[in-house]
Amino acid sequence: MDAAFAPLAEQPFTVGGCTYCYTDTDLGALAGPAHQVPEELISFVASESTDHWDDFTALYRRMTPRIVRQLATGQLHVDHGLVASRLLAAGWRNWTMPEQEALESVWHAWWRSALHEYPGTEPVTGVLETISVSTGSLSPWLAVWAETRTEAAGRHLSDALDDWLFEGRLTDLRFGFYNELHATSELLTWLLSLEEDRIGAAQLIEVERIAYS
Incomplete structure (x- = not known):
């Protein structure tokens, strides 16, 4: 960078x-x-x-x-969401191509590093919020998570679900300091697409309840 x-x-x-x-x-x-x-x-x-x-x-x-x-x-x-929101406000997608590519390279490296280390320096949900809000989509980052079958990635997923399911947050979960990214739909679709052994039974029951209610 x-x-x-x-x-x-x-x-x-x-x-x-x-x-x-x-x-x-x-x-x-x-x-x-x-x-x-x-x-x-x-x-x-x-x-x-x-x-x-x-x-x-x-x-x-x-x-x-x-x-x-x-x-x-x-x-x-x-707050991770605030940094992402500030990057959007600064219009980073209109910066020079080398600057955009450098930032995207950091996002990819940071995300893969976070998924391979447990516990990390911070909850993996904060990393996901930053990179998804700033790029406008969860899908590419969730795809990397699905492909990462390490113990660390699995434990991060369990922790993330504990956070997202607390008090039913997943029913209307928004990322970004100003709630720029509505995450519920993408997350539910992704969670239900994972192999059965990726999510604990109790958490999966709650995910299905939210998805099909």
């Missing part, structure tokens, strides 16, 4: 924003070399509302490699 975003990171940049929340020193630091921006400011950029910046899209795009790296390594304590 650093290489793909290097032309943007090295360009002269001016940051304007809410001077009630951020000092001139903060804004100056954000305008400096992207790799030198203090980590605490990265978390603010990742989570702050878009109207706090004069040019949110340009700032978020410039900080994306830092934000994504910290998120994927468990160092960014910001």
